[in-house]
């Protein structure tokens with residue numbers, strides 16, 4: 001049996017409002033007050049809402065973070081955010097390497113590894129996203145692609161130890177925002193293979209690291225996915241914009 005605590009993370013992408021921050025936090029808090037919740041919960045609004053999020057989440061069991069940071073410490077990088085700024089606002093997590101960052105903003109695995117290293121200079125936990133495209137999936141290249149994406153992180157000076165303080169989110173790109181989810185068996189198979197891959201470097205770290213699943217997680221498929229032994233929670237996009245749906249997903253994680 002594992003002792004990995006599950007995590008349900010809501011990635012709002014470029015959606016949301018001040019109003020959604022307050023209604024979402026309030027709804028989750030109410031749910032937590034009335035139920036035993038097995039999972040940790042974290043919200044990732046657009047960064048401009050983080051000060052409000054910090055205020056609303058004070059003295060609650062809800063964590064929050066940003067969807068991206070710069071790989072640089074500070075400096076003349078117009079439009080970018082430094083990890084120290086997230087730390088100042090009490091962020092516990094940051095999402096790094098989301099497939100939209102990789103595909104739309106040209107982030108390579110090497111840049112993402114630098115962002116991970118930068119994050120680990122603080123107490124913030126990186127949620128490192130990996131995933132194969134539809135073409136890669138159809139070419140049976142899923143594991144090869146995922147291994148390459150993880151290898152960039154393993155190549156950091158701390159090597160496998162990086163994953164002692166990181167979370168992995170496996171998000172098949174073909175499942176993101178498409179309504180197509182990997183079946184629980186498909187996702188479980190990939191998650192266990194990822195753990196096997198990391199176990200070549202350290203069995204203890206492979207056993208300890210949380211691996212979230214993401215890609216069209218909804219109230220009606222979350223319970224079956226969450227029941228899989230190597231799925232340690234979710235990175236939720238669309239369904240994280242609706243308090244009822246998000247809470248329903250949280251409730252299905254035992």
Ligand code: PGA
Nearest residue numbers: 176177215216236237238
């Ligand atoms: P989705 O997004 O749940 O809307 O598919 C998931 C993600 O991109 O993190």
